[in-house]
Amino acid sequence: MSKVLLASNNKKKLEELRRILTPIVPGIEVLGLGDVPPYDEPAETEPTFEGNALLKARAALEATGLPSIADDSGICVDALNGMPGVLSARWSGPAKDNHANNLLLLGQLADVPDERRGASFVAAVAFVRPDGPDEIVLGEMRGSVIHELRGTGGFGYDVLFQAEGYDRTTAELSIEEKDAISHRGKALRELAPIVAKALGS
Numbered sequence: 428m429s430k431v432l433l434a435s436n437n438k439k440k441l442e443e444l445r446r447i448l449t450p451i452v453p454g455i456e457v458l459g460l461g462d463v464p465p466y467d468e469p470a471e472t473e474p475t476f477e478g479n480a481l482l483k484a485r486a487a488l489e490a491t492g493l494p495s496i497a498d499d500s501g502i503c504v505d506a507l508n509g510m511p512g513v514l515s516a517r518w519s520g521p522a523k524d525n526h527a528n529n530l531l532l533l534g535q536l537a538d539v540p541d542e543r544r545g546a547s548f549v550a551a552v553a554f555v556r557p558d559g560p561d562e563i564v565l566g567e568m569r570g571s572v573i574h575e576l577r578g579t580g581g582f583g584y585d586v587l588f589q590a591e592g593y594d595r596t597t598a599e600l601s602i603e604e605k606d607a608i609s610h611r612g613k614a615l616r617e618l619a620p621i622v623a624k625a626l627g628s
């Protein structure tokens with residue numbers, strides 16, 4: 428098995444990454460931060476998803492010596508000029524309260540008509556290793572913000588996001604349906620052959 432560390436504290440991201448990468452990268456074993464000794468994780472100070480993903484991945488490689496993957500992602504709302512963007516996790520404050528984030532975003536869009544509620548989920552996924560160049564890929568899922576919270580699946584902003592072509596939120600999709608269309612799924616499927624080659628698998 429070839430170990431790769433996912434430098435994320437988000438258990439749902441770890442689940443999605445393991446689910447998507449394991450079947451397409453032979454012999455990969457995806458470790459979480461709980462599987463390695465703790466280290467000082469960097470603050471996400473970069474203004475871009477790519478910058479924060481590289482920051483998190485490089486810190487993991489430096490601390491553990493393991494090939495490392497990190498994801499920085501969020502929801503970018505047209506009517507808010509692309510915000511919350513990289514601030515998505517902390518939109519309602521440093522507590523990173525998903526429900527408070529969702530209620531705040533719905534409140535901010537309360538007067539925005541359906542035709543102007545377009546939004547995208549964006550994920551930048553970085554892969555860094557001791558003996559090769561840094562890799563960064565971007566994935567995007569286009570959709571809109573509905574007027575309420577619906578569904579029990581997924582995580583974060585899934586309960587208020589409806590992907591283009593669907594009448595259900597991404598929290599109402601099956602995990603397979605979401606993986607097939609999500610920003611993270613797209614980025615990871617693009618990254619998989621690069622990871623497989625780097626691991627020699």
Ligand SMILES: O=P(O)(O)OP(=O)(O)OP(=O)(O)OC[C@H]1O[C@@H](n2cnc3c(O)ncnc32)[C@H](O)[C@@H]1O
Nearest residue numbers: 435436437498499500501502515516582583584585
């Ligand atoms: O930084 P790490 O440790 O990876 O974990 P995090 O949860 O802080 O992750 P980010 O900094 O990338 O913030 C991502 C934000 O965007 C949200 N988000 C990202 N991907 C999502 C998805 O697939 N569905 C719903 N919300 C998502 C998530 O809830 C956070 O609020």
Ligand SMILES: [Mg+2]
Nearest residue numbers: 436471499516
């Ligand atoms: Mg984060």
